Amino acid sequence: MNLKALWARLTVATLLPVALVTMTLYPIFASYLEERVDNARQATEALLASEYDMLLRGMNESFNQVLATAEYPLLSRVLARQTATQTPSWGLAAQNDWEQLETLFDTLLTHFGRYTRLAVIDTNGHEWVTATAMPPLPRPPVFGLGATPAFQEAMTLQSRDLYVSPPRLGASGEDATLVMTVIDIATPIFDERGQRLGVLLFTLDWSRLTANLPHAREDVREDGRGEALLVDAQGSWLLPGSDGQGDRFGQPLMNLWPAAWEAVSARNQGMATLDEHLLGFRSHDIRTQHYRSQAGMIVSQPETLPWRLGILMPRPSLAGLLKENPVQLLAIALVYLLSVAFGVFWVLSNHRLRGLRQRALQFSREARQYAGEVQDLYEHAPCGYHSLDSNGRVVKINRTELDWLGYRAAEVIDKRHYRDFVTPETREAFDAAFRQVLGQGQEGSAECELLCRDGTHLPVVIQATAQVTEEGFQYSRAMVFDLSDRKQLEERLAKQALTDPLTGLGNRRYLEGQAAREIARAQRSGAPLSLIAVDLDHFKCINDSYGHDVGDLVLQDFANTARDLLRDGDVLCRMGGEEFAVLLPDTTHEQAMLVAERLREAIATTPARVGHAVTADGMLAYSTSLGVTLVSAGEASLKPAIKRADQGLYAAKEAGRNRVHWEEA
Numbered sequence: 037m038n039l040k041a042l043w044a045r046l047t048v049a050t051l052l053p054v055a056l057v058t059m060t061l062y063p064i065f066a067s068y069l070e071e072r073v074d075n076a077r078q079a080t081e082a083l084l085a086s087e088y089d090m091l092l093r094g095m096n097e098s099f100n101q102v103l104a105t106a107e108y109p110l111l112s113r114v115l116a117r118q119t120a121t122q123t124p125s126w127g128l129a130a131q132n133d134w135e136q137l138e139t140l141f142d143t144l145l146t147h148f149g150r151y152t153r154l155a156v157i158d159t160n161g162h163e164w165v166t167a168t169a170m171p172p173l174p175r176p177p178v179f180g181l182g183a184t185p186a187f188q189e190a191m192t193l194q195s196r197d198l199y200v201s202p203p204r205l206g207a208s209g210e211d212a213t214l215v216m217t218v219i220d221i222a223t224p225i226f227d228e229r230g231q232r233l234g235v236l237l238f239t240l241d242w243s244r245l246t247a248n249l250p251h252a253r254e255d256v257r258e259d260g261r262g263e264a265l266l267v268d269a270q271g272s273w274l275l276p277g278s279d280g281q282g283d284r285f286g287q288p289l290m291n292l293w294p295a296a297w298e299a300v301s302a303r304n305q306g307m308a309t310l311d312e313h314l315l316g317f318r319s320h321d322i323r324t325q326h327y328r329s330q331a332g333m334i335v336s337q338p339e340t341l342p343w344r345l346g347i348l349m350p351r352p353s354l355a356g357l358l359k360e361n362p363v364q365l366l367a368i369a370l371v372y373l374l375s376v377a378f379g380v381f382w383v384l385s386n387h388r389l390r391g392l393r394q395r396a397l398q399f400s401r402e403a404r405q406y407a408g409e410v411q412d413l414y415e416h417a418p419c420g421y422h423s424l425d426s427n428g429r430v431v432k433i434n435r436t437e438l439d440w441l442g443y444r445a446a447e448v449i450d451k452r453h454y455r456d457f458v459t460p461e462t463r464e465a466f467d468a469a470f471r472q473v474l475g476q477g478q479e480g481s482a483e484c485e486l487l488c489r490d491g492t493h494l495p496v497v498i499q500a501t502a503q504v505t506e507e508g509f510q511y512s513r514a515m516v517f518d519l520s521d522r523k524q525l526e527e528r529l530a531k532q533a534l535t536d537p538l539t540g541l542g543n544r545r546y547l548e549g550q551a552a553r554e555i556a557r558a559q560r561s562g563a564p565l566s567l568i569a570v571d572l573d574h575f576k577c578i579n580d581s582y583g584h585d586v587g588d589l590v591l592q593d594f595a596n597t598a599r600d601l602l603r604d605g606d607v608l609c610r611m612g613g614e615e616f617a618v619l620l621p622d623t624t625h626e627q628a629m630l631v632a633e634r635l636r637e638a639i640a641t642t643p644a645r646v647g648h649a650v651t652a653d654g655m656l657a658y659s660t661s662l663g664v665t666l667v668s669a670g671e672a673s674l675k676p677a678i679k680r681a682d683q684g685l686y687a688a689k690e691a692g693r694n695r696v697h698w699e700e701a
């Protein structure tokens with residue numbers, strides 16, 4: 037496997053475990069996250085309800101305090117007296133009422149702590165009594181407040197009606213530099229006869245009231261537990277900052293948080309999911325709050341209503357959950373790490389195993405190929421191979437030897453003893469060699485003849501060695517060489533040694549061999565054995581006249597003519613040169629003379645074919661002289677008879693040639 041494939045596998049081994057772990061963990065975390073989101077939604081709704089109630093309760097308290105104070109008889113008495121005179125009257129009764137009223141206002145300021153300023157204003161807009169949270173109080177402070185919207189609105193209202201201004205930035209009392217968020221709450225003051233005397237104006241420290249909303253506090257906000265949101269109908273931020281200065285006060289929510297504004301402006305109440313927050317919201321129209329308070333009617337600036345109160349809670353997220361619990365994060369990282377490590381380990385070990393397997397396969401292929409080659413060599417070797425057990429039974433044999441024998445492997449292996457394939461004549465040599473193999477020497481060889489299925493004999497030499505282990509003799513392993521060619525060569529050489537190459541007749545040595553056998557037979561049977569010596573007449577003249585080649589043709593012609601004339605058992609050979617001999621078994625003196633005469637006459641009357649290049653008719657006449665004798669009983673060799681036949685031959689030559697002469701033993 038190449039490096040590229042390994043990298044691809046490693047990539048898969050990394051990505052796959054990550055995907056599997058993610059697929060396993062994601063549903064768990066998703067359902068957990070869903071549950072947390074549901075919880076957060078419920079918590080948001082609960083917080084919104086409680087904060088809404090808290091806001092209304094706080095405002096109701098203020099409304100009721102304003103209404104209760106406006107109905108206080110002391111207030112209308114002071115106001116009626118001052119209105120009547122239109123100048124500060126400092127009689128004893130007035131001084132007393134004034135001090136009581138101041139004490140009341142001081143008590144209200146200090147006891148409730150939520151008001152920054154309390155004022156009593158007559159119908160002309162003159163402020164007759166004023167108490168502020170910021171001492172020292174001017175006494176008697178008279179300011180014209182007739183132009184304030186709170187005064188003007190309250191002057192149009194009936195008894196127990198309230199004017200409530202939207203939260204605004206305002207000066208606290210006389211110190212115009214100290215700016216804070218305030219709400220004006222004003223109600224008309226009537227005497228017991230129902231005559232309008234003026235207006236009671238409470239300036240409420242809005243930051244003190246909203247400070248009771250826990251989620252409006254920045255310390256709580258920073259905890260990430262939620263944030264209160266309060267805007268008017270135009271989307272202006274109504275909540276002051278923690279210091280009461282109003283860091284975001286009055287800013288449009290559209291700019292601060294467009295998504296939140298889009299959600300709260302679309303519906304009166306509900307739940308919205310923003311990017312990282314859940315927003316629960318509801319609207320509140322301050323004018324409807326008289327149902328909950330002692331007020332007859334509540335008037336405010338209509339363009340600012342209704343208000344929208346909301347709670348923004350952080351929306352639980354997967355990252356947030358993990359951040360919440362670092363141990364969990366660590367465990368998840370560990371799971372990813374282990375799964376990736378396992379994948380990488382698996383690929384690497386698999387890679388190594390794969391390499392080993394491929395090498396093993398390669399070795400096994402080579403081994404099989406090698407074994408096949410060895411088997412092929414064994415089966416088709418130019419010599420025979422076989423293995424025998426200690427009883428001489430064939431346990432293995434190659435195809436070459438089976439082909440020689442003409443058997444199939446199934447007919448031989450474990451079924452036949454090898455000596456059965458050896459001819460009885462050579463079996464003894466085989467047995468002796470096999471005994472040697474089984475013995476100490478552990479080697480043996482023998483020249484034998486194998487008995488083939490078709491009855492033919494195959495000369496072979498067997499060379500065997502014993503295969504011996506610690507347990508002793510296992511089997512013999514033998515190589516068998518075919519000796520047929522060698523035998524044939526030997527026979528051919530032997531035959532050539534006994535044959536005259538020019539005429540194809542046997543030579544002198546051949547005659548001697550044949551003579552020994554015939555003499556022995558004649559001695560056993562007592563049958564006569566005759567010998568004829570033949571010599572071509574004037575052969576030198578033929579050679580000299582026509583050339584040596586023509587002489588050879590004449591010699592071959594003589595051999596053919598004589599061979600045709602003689603019997604099968606007669607032995608015709610060339611003794612050398614132009615001399616021939618014929619051994620005639622079982623032939624008497626008379627019969628031998630007849631054969632010699634017939635031979636002489638046949639040669640004399642049958643010219644040799646020498647071709648037209650030599651003679652005109654292509655024929656060349658020649659003659660022979662012959663000496664005939666009997667091999668005498670008691671002669672162990674042919675030599676004496678040859679000598680006598682030669683003497684007869686010379687006699688025939690002497691007598692004029694082309695004749696037969698008997699030579700007596």
Ligand SMILES: Nc1nc2c(ncn2[C@@H]2O[C@H](COP(=O)(O)OP(=O)(O)OP(=O)(O)O)[C@@H](O)[C@H]2O)c(=O)[nH]1
Pocket residue numbers: 538571572573574575576577579583584585586587588591612613614689693
């Ligand atoms: N062409 C040929 N000539 C041979 C061969 N062997 C021997 N000769 C020749 O045969 C001749 C024999 O001659 P000689 O012994 O004088 O006898 P001849 O001429 O036959 O005379 P006579 O025997 O007395 O009739 C020699 O010239 C040899 O060279 C042979 O194989 N081929």
